Amino acid sequence: MLDGDPCSIIENEFVKPGKGQAFNRVKLRNLKTGRVLEKTFKSGETVDGADVADVEMQYLYADGDRWHFMDQSSFEQHEIPKNIMGEATKWIRENDICMVTLYNGAPLSVVPPSFVELKIVETDPGIRGDTSGGGGKPATLETGAVVRVPLFVQTGEVVRVDTRTGDYMSRAKE
Amino acid sequence: MTEWKPVASVANLKARAQLLADIRAFFAARKVMEVETPLLCQFGGTDPYIQPVTADYQGPGFPDGQMFFLQTSPEFAMKRLLAAGAGDIYQITKAFRQGERGSLHNPEFSMIEWYRLGFDHHALMDEVDTLLQQTIGMPKGKRMTYETYFMSTVGVNPFTADDGQLWQVLEQHEVNLSVHPAKLSRDDVLNLISTHLIEPQLGFDAPCFVYDFPASMAALAKIRRGDGQTPDVAERFEVYVCGMELANGFNELSDSVEQAARFESQRQDRVAQGFLDVAPDSRLIAALAQGLPECAGVALGFDRLLMLQLGAHSIDEVVSFTIDRA
16 A cells, blocks of 8 residues: 555565665556556565455446446456446457456456457458458457458458457457 | 576576686785685674674583674674784675565675775775676776766765755655655665666776765775865775676774774664664774774675676576575
């Protein structure tokens, strides 16, 4: 916990001159805002631990601005507002499993699966004979996300996408 | 189960063995005698920023058992040898420091420490420079005073700037502290500026020798009094290579009365900060009173020297077993 917000430690560097006070230079991610900050502590200083847990949850359905999930182990249901869903809404379909971070029992962030397979609902027809796809073209997926795909990929096909980068990986094997 | 394995590669351990041999050859050629001093010591260092690891011993002479200190530096014992007439001496030894672990630290590490009679800190810097050139092929080093070290990088004078100006340097460079710098000593703030803002950029083209420190950072170095225009300075030097502190040397304080006073003041500082009370080493004081020859001495991190030779980024690449696998 730092200034009232839960943070995760990305890097912790021990800094100590031969003759002098020891410090720890810590790189942290604020789990509420996603911002990365650096802070220097005197070695041995303590801060409160945050009650944070990562839980696998299945996405059930959305109604308006609320997204409904079920905890895979306790079967408890959670409603997650759109602002906390963030980018995840672009990638997930009903029944997909997401990693939900809980802070004091309430959802803080949602991470979709790293790879998803989604159907293309709209893209320009490719040029016949082009099999490599130099620059590619935009394609709209069934969840509303837009990704660049090679020219040979057509509407109705299912493609595999890396949700961390938003990049097309391959055509999915049906 | 891979925890039985060394953390360093066998190739790096071979390089380590070769570097140990090269260091010994360097000193043999200069007729500096290799010595060994105890790792288990009855007295510890009073430096408030170096915490000892302790060990209990019981046996003849100590029927009720006694707490010993694993040495944090061989300096005191080596100075007793100097006072006894040992002449120029060096050793390559383990030193132990409580709580020090990171990419540049292991609580048990190896240092090369040596003393040269009739040298001042400038003559000893020359010799460290030669050692770096001959053993790991470094280019010739550069020299600058502690004042220039600050002025040329963060633009403040470490001797004359007021505390507020020093805090401002930290703020301008977005060094985000968990406590207000007013709660730190001036030396702590100078060290923070050094470790966070200056050191990481230093010594990449050639080793950087920084000398003449603020008198408050003298430790066991002689203090040269200023003339009113210039400040008092500690005749101490540090060597930085590739953003890393490699060595720390002194034109050695030989005045037993002043040494005893510094020990006492450090001891009080330790107690005030809630650290283990360490009795000053009365045997070292007695040796200094008998007479320490004029000399300069330096401690150089052997593990870090090997890291530089191999281009390693962590001490884990150059020691056989770090504390977590010891």
